[in-house]
Amino acid sequence: MFKISDFSRLSQVSMRTLRYYDEIGLLKPVQVDYLTGYRYYSVDQLPRLNRILALKDLGFELAQIIQLLDEELPSTEMRGMLRLKQAELQQRVQAEQERLARVEARLTQIELDGRTPRHEIILKKVKPQIVASSRKIVANFVHRVQFASEILDLLSQNKVKQTDSPLFIYHDGGYRDNDMNVEIAVPVDSSSVGNIVERSGGRITVRELPGVNTMATLIYHGSPYTLIEPYQALGTWxxxxxxxxxxxxxxxxxxxxxxxSTHVTEIQFPVEKSSSTSKLSIFFS
Structure with missing residues (x-):
């Protein structure tokens, strides 16, 4: 057996942590001297300690680790806990990626302040077109991408012919970075749609997307996470x-x-000539 100081050196875990694990029942010493209170550990406890450290590194709380190690959970329940943790970590990574993208966009904006705008904004007429569309409230940009992939896969599986790049239409009155009311509209060959509405369980509708006589447009080369600056440039114009x-x-x-960084996105706003800016604040705020 090893004194707590020696076991601490062997395991590379601090004595303070070992004492705390003892207090909460996570890793108790094999023996405690009732006169001195000294704790003694066995080398046989190293595998359990290593499992504790591994689960802690995965992000599990100590109470969850006690449950995992001591309650002899069936493998199905353990897999479920691990999958929940996996989903939690993925969401955290996505949130941090979006935060990083916002930081990069802010840096770009600061660097461009006072310089000549680097975006070419043009007005054009957009023709009406037949689209297969689906509309949904999505939590964030990542979920918007997932939603689009699901709809595009569904169209492909049903052999609906796509004729042009998909559009995203944002139906919120103002800007939202979460719970966005977004519609994906995929231009399609009307002769290929068949009974896609029924096959999709009503998730997809086929309609004519109205044309727009005057559309203010800007083409942006760069990450879709860093669209703040081009949106602001378009609004300013x-x-x-x-x-x-x-x-x-x-x-x-x-x-x-x-x-x-190689993504190419076209941003479009339908506009009309007017001296009033009231609608601008409604749709661009």
């Missing part, structure tokens, strides 16, 4: 040129790749 926003924003993913 709309106001400076005495236009009013008349409908929801559309974005088109012109190019996607694993390398986010």
């Amino acid at each position: 709309i106001q400076a040129n005495d236009y009013t926003i008349t409908g929801p924003c559309r974005t088109i993913s012109l190019h996607q790749d694993e390398d986010l």
